[in-house]
Amino acid sequence: MERLTTAAARNIFYGGSVFFFVVFAALVANSYVQARTMERTHPISAAVAHGKRVWEQKACFDCHTLYGEGARFAPEIGKVWLKYGGDSDPAAAEDALKSWFAAQPTGVAGRHQMPQFHLSDADLHDLIAFLRWTSSINTQDWPPRPAAN
Amino acid sequence: MKYQSQRVALPYFVGALTIFTLQLVFGLIGAAMYVDPLLISPNILPFSVVRMIHTNALIVWLLLGFFGSTFYLLPEETERELHSPRLALVQFWVFFAAAAFTVVGYLFGNYGGRSYLEQPMVVKVGIVLVALMFLYNCSVTALRGRRTVITGILLLGLWGIAVFFLFAFYDPANVVIDKMFWWWVVHLWVEGVWELVMASILAFLLIKLTGVDREVVEKWLYVIIGTALFSGILGTGHHYYWIGAPAYWQWIGTIFSAVEPLPFFAMVIFAFAMVWKGRRTHPNGAALLWSLGCAVTAFFGAGLLGFLHTLAPINYYTHGTQLTAAHGHLSFYGAYAMVNLAMFTYAMPPLLGRAPYRQRLNIVSFWILTGGVALMSAALMFAGLLQTHLERVLGQPYMDVQPQLTLFYWIRLIGGVITASGLVLYLVAILVPGRRKVPVASGLVPAE
Numbered sequence: 001m002e003r004l005t006t007a008a009a010r011n012i013f014y015g016g017s018v019f020f021f022v023v024f025a026a027l028v029a030n031s032y033v034q035a036r037t038m039e040r041t042h043p044i045s046a047a048v049a050h051g052k053r054v055w056e057q058k059a060c061f062d063c064h065t066l067y068g069e070g071a072r073f074a075p076e077i078g079k080v081w082l083k084y085g086g087d088s089d090p091a092a093a094e095d096a097l098k099s100w101f102a103a104q105p106t107g108v109a110g111r112h113q114m115p116q117f118h119l120s121d122a123d124l125h126d127l128i129a130f131l132r133w134t135s136s137i138n139t140q141d142w143p144p145r146p147a148a149n
Numbered sequence: 150m151k152y153q154s155q156r157v158a159l160p161y162f163v164g165a166l167t168i169f170t171l172q173l174v175f176g177l178i179g180a181a182m183y184v185d186p187l188l189i190s191p192n193i194l195p196f197s198v199v200r201m202i203h204t205n206a207l208i209v210w211l212l213l214g215f216f217g218s219t220f221y222l223l224p225e226e227t228e229r230e231l232h233s234p235r236l237a238l239v240q241f242w243v244f245f246a247a248a249a250f251t252v253v254g255y256l257f258g259n260y261g262g263r264s265y266l267e268q269p270m271v272v273k274v275g276i277v278l279v280a281l282m283f284l285y286n287c288s289v290t291a292l293r294g295r296r297t298v299i300t301g302i303l304l305l306g307l308w309g310i311a312v313f314f315l316f317a318f319y320d321p322a323n324v325v326i327d328k329m330f331w332w333w334v335v336h337l338w339v340e341g342v343w344e345l346v347m348a349s350i351l352a353f354l355l356i357k358l359t360g361v362d363r364e365v366v367e368k369w370l371y372v373i374i375g376t377a378l379f380s381g382i383l384g385t386g387h388h389y390y391w392i393g394a395p396a397y398w399q400w401i402g403t404i405f406s407a408v409e410p411l412p413f414f415a416m417v418i419f420a421f422a423m424v425w426k427g428r429r430t431h432p433n434g435a436a437l438l439w440s441l442g443c444a445v446t447a448f449f450g451a452g453l454l455g456f457l458h459t460l461a462p463i464n465y466y467t468h469g470t471q472l473t474a475a476h477g478h479l480s481f482y483g484a485y486a487m488v489n490l491a492m493f494t495y496a497m498p499p500l501l502g503r504a505p506y507r508q509r510l511n512i513v514s515f516w517i518l519t520g521g522v523a524l525m526s527a528a529l530m531f532a533g534l535l536q537t538h539l540e541r542v543l544g545q546p547y548m549d550v551q552p553q554l555t556l557f558y559w560i561r562l563i564g565g566v567i568t569a570s571g572l573v574l575y576l577v578a579i580l581v582p583g584r585r586k587v588p589v590a591s592g593l594v595p596a597e
């Protein structure tokens with residue numbers, strides 16, 4: 001510490017920060033390209049894109065987590081499509097989710113509540129298409145116990 | 150107070166404390182909803198709206214505090230008046246009005262976007278305008294006045310805040326990419342450029358309060374912010390583990406974020422070393438207590454609680470549990486709430502033209518506020534550990550696990566009530582000066 005001059009410390013700070021930021025940006029660019037490439041096998045239809053907007057407009061993430069991010073008041077939702085059996089019977093899963101939304105809030109004492117959003121049929125369909133898309137993404141095997149989340 | 154224009158800090162500080170109060174009110178409502186979900190109908194006031202007001206209010210009051218602190222310290226550092234005190238006042242009212250408009254809008258369902266960034270588009274654009282006014286005003290002041298390392302680093306941090314906020318406008322349909330860049334705002338703020346702001350404000354306070362030499366402080370500052378950015382930039386990887394990004398982030402995030410506690414540790418050593426070296430006892434002991442408490446609590450909340458879940462093999466299990474909330478509370482409070490509360494404590498007496506007042510009450514409020522937040526975080530930590538075990542190891546469904554955590558949610562609510570009472574005492578200590586109007590004595594003239 002004694003031998004380090006302030007000017008040297010400053011130069012190390014600027015040089016190092018630029019260096020690490022460039023490395024970071026390069027890695028993010030690589031991840032970006034991989035994520036775009038993934039869209040070829042997991043196409044983002046107009047419905048999925050609009051479903052994501054509904055998810056944002058209703059601030060679902062301020063109760064739920066999606067891939068573990070958001071709020072912690074309600075269940076993780078990233079793979080909920082699989083939980084409702086979407087991989088084997090998509091039509092039944094969509095129906096099940098629709099009736100789930102229709103039944104909220106439950107009013108059961110002591111149980112966290114989800115509001116009634118009165119979504120139109122089209123919005124609901126797109127929202128579910130979005131949840132179907134998120135369930136197909138490779139999240140490096142997370143969550144550890146899919147049945148729980 | 151040496152310079153007239155420092156006075157513009159006053160509305161910023163009072164505004165920040167007002168919004169801090171709002172934040173805690175909504176925190177209490179949210180915590181109450183955890184223990185009694187039927188308290189308020191979700192169709193009238195859902196938890197989501199409560200949470201977004203709580204978190205947005207947090208960010209807004211911290212930013213107001215940073216703005217005000219900058220306006221307060223800039224004239225003393227640059228040895229000249231602010232470029233435009235009037236612009237600073239306009240900026241305050243634009244920002245404050247936008248915040249009020251946003252909160253009312255939230256209550257009526259006008260929101261959308263991503264976590265912390267739920268503001269409607271007009272408000273986001275307004276935030277950019279406010280940032281431009283602010284950066285212009287401060288940069289011109291700094292360029293024309295004496296250059297110090299403290300102002301340099303502070304302004305670099307503030308520019309960084311504005312630049313990374315721009316990623317709030319980028320919201321692609323691909324969730325993986327969306328999340329990757331959402332963290333450019335959230336992580337590169339709190340574990341990047343905000344650390345620059347925190348370190349420079351702390352350095353300013355320590356110089357004033359202990360009388361240590363500027364030269365000593367400056368070298369420390371570069372070491373602190375160097376370790377912060379060298380670890381924090383690639384440390385962003387600790388949020389890329391499970392969001393659909395490539396697996397290599399597990400290595401990068403783990404290795405670099407493991408070093409992230411270092412700058413927080415360095416700030417603790419720095420703060421105490423300055424006090425030992427310091428030649429004088431400043432009459433505002435409460436401000437020194439807040440400054441030291443800030444460094445220490447930030448180290449616990451960000452350094453230790455952050456490290457606890459930052460390694461990929463551990464984060465695999467703890468990700469998105471109450472453990473995250475435990476860390477979020479103690480880190481934000483320790484690092485950024487406390488640095489602001491330290492500055493308010495230091496600057497309010499001269500802003501009101503008085504000698505330091507209500508020191509004892511202020512010190513009591515320090516312990517109650519800090520104790521309350523620590524209790525909340527401890528409760529959430531136990532809840533999070535139990536949740537991790539039941540949900541992520543045993544595989545019990547989320548909704549079955551929640552009732553088993555009720556005890557901890559009650560303790561969190563009690564911790565919240567303690568925190569809120571601490572704030573009430575702090576407000577009294579800061580905003581209600583004693584009747585005696587003491588002229589600023591020579592002992593108060595800041596050291597250089």
Ligand code: HEM
Nearest residue numbers: 070339387409451455456458459468469473477480481484
């Ligand atoms: C003052 C500095 C810090 C603040 C204010 C802060 C705040 C936060 C907040 C609010 C979150 C939750 C984000 C969300 O999902 O909404 C978070 C997550 C996280 N933080 Fe920090 N943090 C800080 C420093 C650190 C440090 C130094 C580390 C590591 C050593 C760290 C590690 C983490 C990790 C791993 C997560 C993700 C948790 C999860 O997987 O759910 N943080 N932080």
Ligand code: HEM
Nearest residue numbers: 071072073173176177179180473474477481482486565568
């Ligand atoms: C009266 C005291 C407080 C109470 C009762 C309270 C309660 C809450 C609740 C219920 C949530 C939502 C958690 C969830 O998503 O499930 C929350 C989130 C949050 N609070 Fe507080 N809070 C209080 C004070 C504070 C303070 C003083 C800070 C920081 C200075 C803070 C920072 C945050 C942050 C960053 C989040 C979002 C991150 C997360 O969800 O983990 N809160 N708080």
Ligand SMILES: [Fe+2]
Nearest residue numbers: 336340385388
């Ligand atoms: Fe982070």
